[in-house]
Amino acid sequence: MVSDVELDDCRLVAEEAARLGGRELLRRFGDHGRVDYKSAPTDPVSEADRASEARVVELLRARRPDDGILAEEGSDHVGRSGLRWVLDPLDGTVNYVSGIPFWCVSVACEEQTEDGWRPVVGVVHDPIHDETFHAARGRGAYLGDTRLVRPVRPLDQVTLASGYAYDVAHRGVQSAVVADLAGDVRGVRMLGSTALALSWVAAGRCDVYVEDHTFRWDWAAGLVIATEAGAAVEISGSRVLAAPPELIDELRPRVAALG
Known part of the structure; x- marks a missing residue:
């Protein structure tokens, strides 16, 4: 099981990575470069997606070289630490290329268990509104410094x-x-x-x-x-x-x- 110290380190790294990718995307918003298509004409991938992923992966490899990586645009890496980073360098690509300001960078860290991979750290950064949602297992969820507790509604x-x-x-x-x-x-x-x-x-x-x-x-x-x-x-x-x-x-x- 991941120690408390390592959970804290992974959360900080995830925040740094998500913000780095977000800066790259924000710089390119409105001028995203070439758009290709993956599974269907409704499934775009832009130069901005790939640029954000490259920046995030570079940071993760530098900060956490023994960890694995599973990334949407293919920058996968097999690690040996029992931890794996799962990242979407641009979640909301259709919004992004359409100029709709609802998209983000998503970075998670998972630990390997007997039952498979389990997410233990999550960071979602919204560069447009400069909002960073983050959480670590057993530590609560936060928007910036504000703890999040979902309301109860019928x-x-x-x-x-x-x-x-x-x-x-x-x-x-x-x-x-x-x-x-x-x-x-x-x-x-x-x-x-x-x-x-x-x-x-x-x-x-x-x-x-x-x-x-x-x-x-x-x-x-x-x-x-x-x-x-x-x-x-x-x-x-x-x-x-x-x-x-x-x-x-x-x-x-x-x-x-x-x-």
């Missing part, structure tokens, strides 16, 4: 956040799930960044988040932040469901079509 006062997959054919399924919930909640928002949405759940800006067709780098950091703020977060296949613990049993069967 379902009819909940704000639900969601998003749509790059797979256009799957969006009908997602729409049906959201439509089923929409009449029971206060509001629905499509945000475009899993990491920021989970951080906003921690901050009480939204209460429930559900999306599928996600990847580990989308949710690893946000999972730690939301969980440490008191939310329940479940990963089932590619589906993420974050909700107040008192509502998650009610919501789980209603989002079962996702995953």
